[in-house]
Amino acid sequence: EPEVTQTPSHQVTQMGQEVILRCVPISNHLYFYWYRQILGQKVEFLVSFYNNEISEKSEIFDDQFSVERPDGSNFTLKIRSTKLEDSAMYFCASSKDMNYGYTFGSGTRLTVV
Amino acid sequence: QQQVKQSPQSLIVQKGGISIINCAYENTAFDYFPWYQQFPGKGPALLIAIRPDVSEKKEGRFTISFNKSAKQFSLHIMDSQPGDSATYFCAALNTDKLIFGTGTRLQVFP
Numbered sequence A: 001e002p003e004v005t006q007t008p009s010h011q012v013t014q015m016g017q018e019v020i021l022r023c024v025p026i027s028n029h030l031y032f033y034w035y036r037q038i039l040g041q042k043v044e045f046l047v048s049f050y051n052n053e054i055s056e057k058s059e060i061f062d063d064q065f066s067v068e069r070p071d072g073s074n075f076t077l078k079i080r081s082t083k084l085e086d087s088a089m090y091f092c093a094s095s096k097d098m099n100y101g102y103t104f105g106s107g108t109r110l111t112v113v
Numbered sequence B: 001q002q003q004v005k006q007s008p009q010s011l012i013v014q015k016g017g018i019s020i021i022n023c024a025y026e027n028t029a030f031d032y033f034p035w036y037q038q039f040p041g042k043g044p045a046l047l048i049a050i051r052p053d054v055s056e057k058k059e060g061r062f063t064i065s066f067n068k069s070a071k072q073f074s075l076h077i078m079d080s081q082p083g084d085s086a087t088y089f090c091a092a093l094n095t096d097k098l099i100f101g102t103g104t105r106l107q108v109f110p
Helices: none
Strands: A005-007 A010-013 A019-024 A031-037 A043-050 A053-057 A065-068 A075-079 A088-095 A108-112 B004-007 B010-014 B019-025 B033-038 B045-050 B056-059 B062-067 B072-077 B086-094 B097-100 B104-109
Touching: A005 A088, A010 A019, A019 A031, A019 A088, A019 A108, A043 A065, A043 A075, A043 B097, A075 A088, B004 B086, B010 B019, B019 B086, B019 B104, B033 B062, B045 B056, B045 B062, B045 B072, B072 B086
Parallel strands: A010 A108, B010 B104
Antiparallel strands: A005 A019, A019 A075, A031 A043, A031 A088, A043 A053, A065 A075, A088 A108, B004 B019, B019 B072, B033 B045, B033 B086, B056 B062, B062 B072, B086 B097, B086 B104
16 A cells, blocks of 8 residues: 655754655655644644645744655655754655545654754 | 544543544534544554545444534444554544544553
8 A cells, every 4th residue: 555655753853953854755646744743742734735835834834844845756844943842743644635534654753852 | 713622532442342532623614524543653544534414434343423513523433452542533624734633542451
């Protein structure tokens, strides 16, 4: 069964550093998303991306965050200057159609120290 | 209102029993209601989903009941098994954004 692949599985970074989280969505999917989950809490929407542009973003997704689809297969989330409160699991997801459920990756655990 | 309220927060069920998790929403623009299962260290995995024009959907041991007028929906897990022990999230879709409930940690004991 097709999977959404995320790398790395765990990243530790110092506060103020830039991080790039990488995702390879399912190949025939057109809609791409980033969500995050702070330990023990619910999954929160960050951003949706379609046709090479952001279609919607949450209040969490401020100027420190950016997304990019640099080629036909990768989808990245960049955090420019990490803060302690950015520590969370970050999930990439993709879908063929925005009206259906997504396929989530296994996540990247980001730890900011 | 973009919230989806989920209860209970945790649930302990004996093997073979029925697990029931409830969710409620306010925004009538939601048009797709999936349930996700999440094991520790893994991403949410789509379990079953329903649209508001249907009152019930069953897939194997998993059933969603949907009450459009009450704006509530629930997940029933029949014949619960220890392998079902996981966190379950309800969600609601508004345009292309999923709003998740707060999760229910289910433990099924043998």
